[in-house]
């Protein structure tokens with residue numbers, strides 16, 4: 550199957566999950582995750598009209614998106630990977646949303662860059678729902694105070710994001726994140742990937758981040774996805 554056909558079937562599956570969950574058909578936005586894929590591989594998805602994309606590394610994103618953005622000015626880019634503080638300037642310049650705000654130093658760096666670049670982006674706070682030591686994200690219990698801290702710095706915090714532990718049932722993690730967003734009246738909820746987006750939509754995701762189900766497996770060396 551081509552990336553274009555895969556995109557159509559993922560969009561259909563999302564709509565079907567919405568219907569089953571009793572949510573509006575347009576309640577969920579698809580963030581097409583293009584990490585490891587070339588502009589040539591991405592192009593069929595752009596030609597199909599898709600405009601919302603996610604990348605997990607600033608440098609890689611800088612190598613492909615500025616040029617694509619000049620050709621398709623309505624592209625929206627989400628940063629979904631761990632963000633080093635020293636990359637905050639580049640991230641604020643390139644991305645429309647940073648989904649992985651998870652510590653005070655990073656929040657301060659983003660705030661500083663927003664002021665310096667006279668640019669305002671959306672921020673989600675990443676929550677480490679599984680409290681895994683090796684993973685980024687604030688602890689669930691610290692979410693509310695960290696959101697307040699970020700807002701105090703001038704960040705526009707509009708949502709939460711999580712990456713459940715790989716070896717656990719994801720649904721309870723999605724439910725936890727949804728509950729944290731609900732009590733703080735945060736409208737955006739980024740959760741669910743290729744393997745588990747149905748469960749995420751059921752639990753209230755507003756953004757699902759999907760790479761493999763659209764572009765195929767990411768294997769090195771990375772060929773262009775079939776058109």
Ligand SMILES: *Cc1c(COP(=O)(O)O)cnc(C)c1O
Nearest residue numbers: 582605629742743758759760761
């Ligand atoms: C790579 C990645 C995804 C997409 O994963 P797939 O399994 O390819 O759909 C989603 N979220 C994050 C944070 C990622 O790094």
